[in-house]
Amino acid sequence: MRIVKKVQDDASCAQPPEVPEEVTDQDREIFFRVLSEELSPEQARRVATPPRVFPRERAVLATHWHPEFVPLDLIRRRIDAAFPNRAEELIIPTQHNVLMAWGDYAGVEVDCYSRGFNQKVQLLLHFHESRVRGERAGVLRSMLTHTFRYRASQLYEFLAALTRPGDGRLKAAVRETGAEHPLVAFVQAYARKIETLLELHHDDIPPSAVKNKLVRNFFDTLRPSCGDGLINRAQALLKAVKQEVKAGFSLGYFYRTSEIIEEARALGGCVVVPHPEQFWPILLADYDVDGFEVWNPQSQRYTDFLIGVVDRKNATLSALRPSARRFLVFMGDDTHMGEKVKDPEYQDPAKAQREVGHQPAWEDLAIGKQLILAGMDKAGVIQEYKSRLDG
Structure with missing residues (x-):
């Protein structure tokens, strides 16, 4: 089993932990938890209960x-x-x-x-x-379906820019954020896991969940074990890569x-x-x-x-x-x-x-x-x- 080695990344922040290459049961549990569209009673309560009330509003426009x-x-x-x-x-x-x-x-x-x-x-x-x-x-719905699928394909291109970085987009994001090799290796290791899980469970994934924020949400669940400092830096790198992918995403489709x-x-x-x-x-x-x-x-x-x-x-x-x-x-x-x-x-x-x-x-x-x-x-x-x- 190949391991992404633990190396000092930044003295002021947590070190990237060891990440096994294989998909673990914990990885799979996090993946499906992030994808889940079923609401718990607490989540339903949170949605139905606004933190603020606007009693003076007589007209509501929401378009x-x-x-x-x-x-x-x-x-x-x-x-x-x-x-x-x-x-x-x-x-x-x-x-x-x-x-x-x-x-x-x-x-x-x-x-x-x-x-x-x-x-x-x-x-x-x-x-x-x-x-x-x-x-x-029918015609409008077909046009929307095509656009939905094409936009969703950006997630796979985003992951590919991380896991198969031969086109320079990852390098550009590393230059922009100043990310060091241990952090890049940590992000790549989990990107490969997400890519593998998407491929293995393609038929079980709600189409609405196939979007770039899947990656952001997955990394956020690692905060308790990895610390905010490390995950914040990982998110900064991910955001820079995503912007590189968006900038080069073909408009012709x-x-x-x-x-x-x-x-x-x-x-x-x-x-x-x-x-x-x-x-x-x-x-x-x-x-x-x-x-x-x-x-x-x-x-x-x-x-x-x-x-x-x-x-x-x-x-x-x-x-x-x-x-x-x-x-x-x-x-x-x-x-x-x-x-x-x-x-x-x-x-x-x-x-x-x-x-x-x-x-x-x-x-x-x-x-x-x-x-x-x-x-x-x-x-x-x-x-x-x-x-x-x-x-």
Whole structure:
């Protein structure tokens, strides 16, 4: 049995432990625990019980959030508890590349490719649920399935960059993070185990679990035995490798942005551009969309500017076609419900604080001034967007 040897890695942090090459029973137990989509009573309680309540919120708009594997009935209980006095709402789940319904509405966040500026972008598609039932949405569902499978393939490329590092991506990540050989060997040893377990148990793995965060979550479970210092350094290296893989991931297999929009419109759907500050050129593209997300927890820096962009686009549009529908302003909480399921010590603090339907920027006084000038408010957006979805 070959062993990754224990070598002093950094005097200020824990040493990488000895890692047997073979997959152990403990490795297998960790693997399936990380993959599990069954919630314990404690996890269900954690999901259904929000840590904060917003009794003054009368309108709840949630058009960008991800249920992941968490049952919708538990999420509904959480929203009911968090917003006990809401009088109106528009709540639509937007799972990555999987169409899901909530009451009268359905939604999805789609990865696609904008050839004009050679970049992957994402779109939020929203529908009245009746428009995407059965065969009527067969083409869209096929497009989403293809995109889901292709995006999931990035996990295998991520692991290959670690276990068969001949293309230089691991070397680039090592240079960026300053990782020393013992740490690299430790990460590679567990990456090989994960790769082996994925191959051995391919037919038993939920498709929704085949994503890059599987690797991050696996390493997080090693914290009790390996220490936070070592695992933090391992996670930094993993993140750098993942970014290298994402940067080189072929865009040619994604559907074009215009193709996704055309299919959504054919079904009577609406389209919103999420966190456009990550895709600046899309603000200049003449895409047929209903609005732009000007704030979410990952995109807060340019909110004022983006509201101004939407306002100017509306002024130009109105001058050209007075009867044209205006672009709407959206804010997305981008909540990932799977984060709520994790034990608190394994949660990403920033992501764990997100709450479906809670976007504090709507109440920010400085941003509020810009919204007034643009003729936008949350209740008005809910009513106008519902009208489009129902029309």
